[in-house]
Amino acid sequence: VAAESKASTSAEATKPPSPARQRVKKTPNDFIFGKVIGEGSYSTVYLAKEVSTQKEFAIKICEKKHLIRERKTHFVMREKEVFMKLDHPFFVKLAYTFQDSERLYYVLTYARNGELLGYLHKLSVFDVPCTRFYTAEVIVALEYLHRLGIIHRDLKPENILLSDDMHIKITDFGTSKVLPLNEHGTPVNSPEQRKKNSFVGTAEYVSPEVLNNEPANFGSDLWALGCIIYQCLSGSMPFRSGNEYQTFQKIVKAEYTFPEGFNEEAKDLVSKLLVLDPEERLGMPGTGGMSALKSHKFYAGLDWDALPSTTPPKLMPYL
Numbered sequence: 001v002a003a004e005s006k007a008s009t010s011a012e013a014t015k016p017p018s019p020a021r022q023r024v025k026k027t028p029n030d031f032i033f034g035k036v037i038g039e040g041s042y043s044t045v046y047l048a049k050e051v052s053t054q055k056e057f058a059i060k061i062c063e064k065k066h067l068i069r070e071r072k073t074h075f076v077m078r079e080k081e082v083f084m085k086l087d088h089p090f091f092v093k094l095a096y097t098f099q100d101s102e103r104l105y106y107v108l109t110y111a112r113n114g115e116l117l118g119y120l121h122k123l124s125v126f127d128v129p130c131t132r133f134y135t136a137e138v139i140v141a142l143e144y145l146h147r148l149g150i151i152h153r154d155l156k157p158e159n160i161l162l163s164d165d166m167h168i169k170i171t172d173f174g175t176s177k178v179l180p181l182n183e184h185g186t187p188v189n190s191p192e193q194r195k196k197n198s199f200v201g202t203a204e205y206v207s208p209e210v211l212n213n214e215p216a217n218f219g220s221d222l223w224a225l226g227c228i229i230y231q232c233l234s235g236s237m238p239f240r241s242g243n244e245y246q247t248f249q250k251i252v253k254a255e256y257t258f259p260e261g262f263n264e265e266a267k268d269l270v271s272k273l274l275v276l277d278p279e280e281r282l283g284m285p286g287t288g289g290m291s292a293l294k295s296h297k298f299y300a301g302l303d304w305d306a307l308p309s310t311t312p313p314k315l316m317p318y319l
């Protein structure tokens with residue numbers, strides 16, 4: 001990588017910086033690359049350290065020829081478009097982008113404490129205070145995302161990362177959808193949007209409408225939220241089944257049961273999210289919007305605006 005980029009850097013060195021590019025573009029030589037953090041759909045994400053600041057970043061690298069061959073350039077363009085719009089503490093931030101002859105590089109926040117899923121596996125279940133806190137942070141993140149007209153479409157505990165101070169950092173927007181905004185800046189999810197969906201989320205969290213080939217909408221993220229709340233308190237997924245086909249059969253019928261002892265307020269909340277008709281899900285405009293969701297008794301007493309500055313409850317093994 002270093003050798004090739006030297007070639008392109010020298011080529012770039014002769015190109016006068018265009019006015020649009022005020023700050024100098026980074027190159028791979030500005031970073032020391034470490035372990036592979038994860039494989040995205042058309043990319044590999046590495047842990048890396050910026051030489052000049054010793055700061056750690058996650059760097060997503062895409063092979064240009066692979067993207068072109070797989071005709072996925074629009075995915076990475078859309079993902080970059082989404083990252084450029086996001087400026088909120090509960091999302092991974094895009095710090096720099098640059099390229100060399102072979103690859104595209106996206107330099108992003110490194111969420112040092114990894115996936116929420118990891119803690120859920122370690123503890124098997126979260127207690128009510130932790131479930132309240134972390135799912136409330138997801139709700140604040142969804143409210144921000146939906147206000148920007150962005151549907152995540154693949155929300156799941158693997159995409160909910162944790163920062164140094166144990167607040168959430170949502171990531172993986174490669175499959176998100178950006179809805180056009182009308183003249184008032186409100187997202188338009190019109191019938192024209194109803195073209196065949198090319199993307200289906202992760203089996204256990206995908207919503208009925210997406211399985212029925214209807215376009216994803218904000219309700220699709222609320223369905224995933226319902227699955228996540230269920231999973232935090234029970235340690236298992238509501239529609240988990242022997243195989244994917246059986247899982248899908250349960251999803252399209254919203255067929256699931258609560259385990260013994262499941263928190264009553266959470267039962268009521270989940271039953272208002274895992275509803276077949278997206279418009280009927282708590283948090284959608286027809287049911288009072290996100291403020292109705294935030295007023296649900298499961299979150300009684302929670303200071304929503306203080307969440308980013310609240311000390312997160314300790315994720316404790318279930319006693």
Ligand SMILES: C[C@@H](Nc1nc2c(c3cc(-c4cn[nH]c4)ccc13)C(=O)N=C/C2=C\CC1CC1)C(C)(C)C
Nearest residue numbers: 038039040045058060108109110111112114171172
């Ligand atoms: C879901 C995602 N996983 C992850 N994506 C990102 C991480 C990340 C960190 C850990 C981690 C940290 N400590 N221990 C584990 C585990 C998984 C991660 C991060 O720090 N910063 C940005 C990321 C992603 C940016 C986005 C453009 C792709 C996949 C599997 C797609 C790579």
